[in-house]
Amino acid sequence: MRIWLDGALRDAGDAKVSVLDHGLTVGDGVFETLKAQDGTLFALTRHLDRLTRSARGLGLPDPDHDEVRRACAAVLQANPMPLGRLRITYTGGLSPLGSDRGETGPTLVVAVGETTRRPDTTATITVPWVRNERSPLTGLKTTSYAENVVALARAHAAGASEALFANTVGHLCEGTGSNVFVVLDGELRTPPVSSGCLAGITRALVVEWTGAKETELPFDALDRAEEIFLTSTLRDVQAVHRVGDRTLTAAPGPVTAKAMRVFDERAASDLDP
Numbered sequence: 001m002r003i004w005l006d007g008a009l010r011d012a013g014d015a016k017v018s019v020l021d022h023g024l025t026v027g028d029g030v031f032e033t034l035k036a037q038d039g040t041l042f043a044l045t046r047h048l049d050r051l052t053r054s055a056r057g058l059g060l061p062d063p064d065h066d067e068v069r070r071a072c073a074a075v076l077q078a079n080p081m082p083l084g085r086l087r088i089t090y091t092g093g094l095s096p097l098g099s100d101r102g103e104t105g106p107t108l109v110v111a112v113g114e115t116t117r118r119p120d121t122t123a124t125i126t127v128p129w130v131r132n133e134r135s136p137l138t139g140l141k142t143t144s145y146a147e148n149v150v151a152l153a154r155a156h157a158a159g160a161s162e163a164l165f166a167n168t169v170g171h172l173c174e175g176t177g178s179n180v181f182v183v184l185d186g187e188l189r190t191p192p193v194s195s196g197c198l199a200g201i202t203r204a205l206v207v208e209w210t211g212a213k214e215t216e217l218p219f220d221a222l223d224r225a226e227e228i229f230l231t232s233t234l235r236d237v238q239a240v241h242r243v244g245d246r247t248l249t250a251a252p253g254p255v256t257a258k259a260m261r262v263f264d265e266r267a268a269s270d271l272d273p
Contacts, residue, residue, distance in 0.1 A: 023091025027144035133196030
């Protein structure tokens, strides 16, 4: 594997970041994950815009979009594969121990790994922990990800691929790395960004392309929904056939199947929507 690190491609064994990098010591960094199909990235502009919003939310300098685009192109050319997960990581850089940042500037890493297409349906669980919709990190895609690691490990132990969170006021929020949509009384709905969920790229496109309504939803909407699906960069639109002990036998249902079809068609027609 060849990885981009601070201005150049390096072999994986030589791509080393300092143990004093702020992204390691205090999780002071942001990232984006993109789908790479046959060497072409999907929705790169939207991902770069969100990378910048996340960086600004942490007080990091704006990433240089031209440099990031060059890095992505170089990594894809150096690592050809039919379907890949490309990750852009942008951290506070070399810093003293503690919360204060240093003055050497940010670290930029771009890497890609091979992946496979997700199944059409999946199982999920709910977890007792909540998203804090009032956190200073709300809506930012940061490297402070341990909360998601813990919840996802619980999901895997239960034979599921995702864990779903409520927020502090008991409203449905999101998954560890996905947004959630439900069908109630035949209407497609998803929690608003004000719930504390990440403003997912795939989420935004599904809302735009299907007319889904953004509305506050009680957490027990998962018990009543006729259909449920997840969205994310690598899931695209993925039906949910189980939430905890509840089985949705008809997954994907008609609304979900239509959303899957619309997303596939629109995404194929415009790789940078």
